[in-house]
Amino acid sequence: MFRENKSHLQTELFNTTTLMHSRTIAQLQKIRLKKVQPVQPLGKDDPIWKLAGAGDSGLKDVAAKHDHYLAEGEMAWQVATAATKPGL
Numbered sequence: 001m002f003r004e005n006k007s008h009l010q011t012e013l014f015n016t017t018t019l020m021h022s023r024t025i026a027q028l029q030k031i032r033l034k035k036v037q038p039v040q041p042l043g044k045d046d047p048i049w050k051l052a053g054a055g056d057s058g059l060k061d062v063a064a065k066h067d068h069y070l071a072e073g074e075m076a077w078q079v080a081t082a083a084t085k086p087g088l
Helices: 002-028 047-051 062-083
Strands: none
């Protein structure tokens, strides 16, 4: 009895896996098109341009070490806020 059930479960699992695999392949073969709205380029007077250079730190390697600087700032903030919490 157990062998029959085990064999039945294996067959069901195989059929389910095969069905899922076939469905996945069919989904991958579909092409979806999405209409996008045209975008206007930013004008010379757009406020975003006022931000350029606003955060100048004087560091020359920010692009290469940005994760390091973000983590360093986060750790300093955590230490500063922990010092203001009573009982810590």
